[in-house]
Amino acid sequence: MAVDPNLAQRLLDGDRRALARAISLVENDDPAGWALVREIYPHTGRATIVGVTGAPGAGKSTLIGQLVRNRRAAQRTVAVLSIDPSSPFTHGALLGDRIRLSEHFLDRGVFIRSMANRGALGGLAEASLQAALLMDAAGRDDVFLETVGVGQAEVDIIDHADSVLLVLMPGGGDSVQALKAGIMEIPDIIVVNKADHPLTQTMVREIRGVLSLAPQGPWKVPILQTEAVEGRGVDEVVQKLVEHRAHIEQQGTLSARRRRNLRSEVLAIAAGRLRRRLEHRLAQDERFERVIDDVVARRMDPASAASALLEDAPGDRPPQ
Amino acid sequence: MAVDPNLAQRLLDGDRRALARAISLVENDDPAGWALVREIYPHTGRATIVGVTGAPGAGKSTLIGQLVRNRRAAQRTVAVLSIDPSSPFTHGALLGDRIRLSEHFLDRGVFIRSMANRGALGGLAEASLQAALLMDAAGRDDVFLETVGVGQAEVDIIDHADSVLLVLMPGGGDSVQALKAGIMEIPDIIVVNKADHPLTQTMVREIRGVLSLAPQGPWKVPILQTEAVEGRGVDEVVQKLVEHRAHIEQQGTLSARRRRNLRSEVLAIAAGRLRRRLEHRLAQDERFERVIDDVVARRMDPASAASALLEDAPGDRPPQ
Numbered sequence: 176m177a178v179d180p181n182l183a184q185r186l187l188d189g190d191r192r193a194l195a196r197a198i199s200l201v202e203n204d205d206p207a208g209w210a211l212v213r214e215i216y217p218h219t220g221r222a223t224i225v226g227v228t229g230a231p232g233a234g235k236s237t238l239i240g241q242l243v244r245n246r247r248a249a250q251r252t253v254a255v256l257s258i259d260p261s262s263p264f265t266h267g268a269l270l271g272d273r274i275r276l277s278e279h280f281l282d283r284g285v286f287i288r289s290m291a292n293r294g295a296l297g298g299l300a301e302a303s304l305q306a307a308l309l310m311d312a313a314g315r316d317d318v319f320l321e322t323v324g325v326g327q328a329e330v331d332i333i334d335h336a337d338s339v340l341l342v343l344m345p346g347g348g349d350s351v352q353a354l355k356a357g358i359m360e361i362p363d364i365i366v367v368n369k370a371d372h373p374l375t376q377t378m379v380r381e382i383r384g385v386l387s388l389a390p391q392g393p394w395k396v397p398i399l400q401t402e403a404v405e406g407r408g409v410d411e412v413v414q415k416l417v418e419h420r421a422h423i424e425q426q427g428t429l430s431a432r433r434r435r436n437l438r439s440e441v442l443a444i445a446a447g448r449l450r451r452r453l454e455h456r457l458a459q460d461e462r463f464e465r466v467i468d469d470v471v472a473r474r475m476d477p478a479s480a481a482s483a484l485l486e487d488a489p490g491d492r493p494p495q
Numbered sequence: 496m497a498v499d500p501n502l503a504q505r506l507l508d509g510d511r512r513a514l515a516r517a518i519s520l521v522e523n524d525d526p527a528g529w530a531l532v533r534e535i536y537p538h539t540g541r542a543t544i545v546g547v548t549g550a551p552g553a554g555k556s557t558l559i560g561q562l563v564r565n566r567r568a569a570q571r572t573v574a575v576l577s578i579d580p581s582s583p584f585t586h587g588a589l590l591g592d593r594i595r596l597s598e599h600f601l602d603r604g605v606f607i608r609s610m611a612n613r614g615a616l617g618g619l620a621e622a623s624l625q626a627a628l629l630m631d632a633a634g635r636d637d638v639f640l641e642t643v644g645v646g647q648a649e650v651d652i653i654d655h656a657d658s659v660l661l662v663l664m665p666g667g668g669d670s671v672q673a674l675k676a677g678i679m680e681i682p683d684i685i686v687v688n689k690a691d692h693p694l695t696q697t698m699v700r701e702i703r704g705v706l707s708l709a710p711q712g713p714w715k716v717p718i719l720q721t722e723a724v725e726g727r728g729v730d731e732v733v734q735k736l737v738e739h740r741a742h743i744e745q746q747g748t749l750s751a752r753r754r755r756n757l758r759s760e761v762l763a764i765a766a767g768r769l770r771r772r773l774e775h776r777l778a779q780d781e782r783f784e785r786v787i788d789d790v791v792a793r794r795m796d797p798a799s800a801a802s803a804l805l806e807d808a809p810g811d812r813p814p815q
Contacts, residue, residue: 209798216796230669231676304797323676349550349669356551356643430791437790437797444801445773450766457762470757471750476536477624477757478529481764 178207183214189314191286194254201305202290212305215312220433222254222311223420226320226333229342230350234368238342238403238412239319243279245413246317253279254310257289257321258303258333286315301444304335335436337429338419340364340412343382345372355385361396363419366412370400394422457484498527503534509634511606514574521625522610532625535632540753542574542631543740544638546653549662550670551643554688558662558723558732559639563599565733566637573599574630577609577641578623578653606635621764624655655756657749658739660684660732663702665692675705681716683739686732690720714742777804 178200179185185193200208225242229235236257243253279285290303303320310318320333333339341362343350353359367378382398397415401408423429457463466483469475475483498520499505505513520528545562549555556577563573599605610623623640630638640653653659661682663670673679687698702718717735721728743749777783786803789795795803 213796213799217793220793230672231678232668232672301797308796323678344668346666347669347672348552348664349667352550352552352667358551358643434787434791438787440797441787441790441800441804442774442777444798445804446766446770448801448805449769449773453765453769454762467754467758467761470761471754473537473540476533476628477621477760478764479533480761481768484761485765485768 178205178211183211186211186215186309186313187218189252191283191313194286194309194313195288197309198288198290198306201302201309204302208305212308216308219308219311222307222315222318223416224307224311224318224320224336224338225416226322226336226339227342228322228333228339228362230344230347231323233342233344233347233350234401234403235321235323235342238366238368238401238409239321240279241401241403241406241409242319242413242416243285244406245409247279247282247284251316252284252286252314253317253319254286254313254315255288255319255321256303256306256310257287258299259289259291259323286310286313300334301440301447303333304440307335335433335440337423337432338363338416340366340416342366342368343378344369345374345378348378348381351378351381351385354382355388361386361389363394363396364412364415365396365398366401366408367398368401368403370402370408375400393426394419453484460484498525498531503531506531506535506629506633507538509572511603511633514606514629514633515608517629518608518610518626521622521629524622528625532628536628539628539631542627542635542638543736544627544631544640544656544658545736546640546642546656546659547662548642548653548659548682550664550667553662553664553667553670554721554723555641555643555662558686558688558721558729559641560599561721561723561726561729562639562733562736563605564726565729567599567602567604571636572604572606572634573637573639574606574633574635575608575639575641576623576626576630577607578619579609579611579643606630606633620654621760621767623653624760627655655753655760657743657752658683658736660686660736662686662688663698664689665694665698668698668701671698671701671705674702675708681706681709683714683716684732684735685716685718686721686728687718688721688723690722690728695720713746714739773804780804 179193179196182193182197186197197208197211199205200211202208227235227239239255243255246253279287288306290299290306307318307320320336322333339362341350341354341359341364343365345367350359354361365382367375367382369375379398379400386396386398399408399411399415401412403409420429423432463484466475466480470477470480499513499516502513502517506517517528517531519525520531522528547555547559559575563575566573599607608626610619610626627638627640640656642653659682661670661674661679661684663685665687670679674681685702687695687702689695699718699720706716706718719728719731719735721732723729740749743752783804786795786800790797790800
């Protein structure tokens, strides 16, 4: 399908359809999408990017819905990107969440999109960064990146956010344990949602215990309580997001953070390309299945097979 | 440090020190380690490899301790590899778990090792496969791979297991939600540990609901209840592990599974090498920081920067 030559300009003018089209190009790994990001990139860096993570069912979408309402009341334009790494057979379950954002579907100031394509260049994390850049260039004041899961992989996906918010629910003790064990990095803000639950105070105490053991930075991670369905506690979340943003700007960590994130992004895209090229080459290389046969028959070990496929001398190793 | 030229033979003879030394070589990414795996690889494929995953605190180590006791009573030799992807500051927390395996420390028939080195070639997943191969070649009948976390990343680490066992605890609802949302693949066996907890039956019902929605394969995933501290329910877990193993052997899925796992292993090692080489090259390339400067200053977008660093024409994309 031909790409509108004015797509970049329309996007920069804030045209919603142009933004939707641009994200589709990136999601489908279309070269026109990458060209577009190249063109609009100088106009990015202005939006406030907030990453929201947590286990499924914790109420992330509902909370984001309330944050959107709050930001709209403050006359700010908003974009939400929901990143869905779940397996194909359950897509229905997560897409159901999107319904919770439906009150905003008719508001031109709110742009909502989900992304589930794992096939994108360098993976979902890279495709979602590209989409966030497009939202930023389209003039959205606030960009929310939502990812679902409990682990470092989920935090990596939203690594290009300026502030990371973790949403927990009482009874969802696995996330607290994951924080405690250092499986998951400490976020900037912790929200215990569904705070009318009897186990809320127990959970808040546990989180406080975990935070007291973590290395103390200049930012004191707040533990907030919300009942997102009722809108309770949402103003405090917004307040802390604004404070965190001011904090990292003051400390000069915003630019340090963005540099670090962009650096790992560039590496991830480059490494993803190398991997894709390798997979493409092997898919056409009849030696590949023969080498795997040898590995399965225990005639050749996996590392030597990798060397053979990289056309190295066997036993070659990467430089330290 | 020089490597004993008889290390491979000593390892194949079942020498524990040789096994410990060999795993250290692999963990430290020493070329001698890779050479050793190459040498012993023809002697692998005999052990039963069981992956055990679940949130921290669910009682995995305690359950494995009981499984080890059971297997030892059946005159089988055992190795346990605990894979610890947590951040450096909490290592103490997870190493504490190891103490639960301490009753076996003096038993020569039990070999216990943990691995936390992220620096290994291709990452922790690949290093742990190499370690499992060494344990297999050293004649261990049963190899348990333990990984901590709640997500697909953790399942990937133990992807080379013949059977995958997920340990849940009542109140750890995040893991059930992750299964439900398809964030985590359905394991072969589910164990609800700490089953004396009042929330156990609620959790079992929830899991049953999740399984009823998942695509049905020929293996019916059992939901078992244990109190690992007391040893209750452990025999049933062993029984189901034996049944699962017999099932995949009968169905011919064991070899299909191993082929698939070895194939993705070879690809992961090769891709990891490409990435390491790239990082090594960039660390010595003064252009790298200049390119990142351009990205930070919004003069060049991340994908174009990746192209530039791969020495492609800008805008070059990998083949589809």
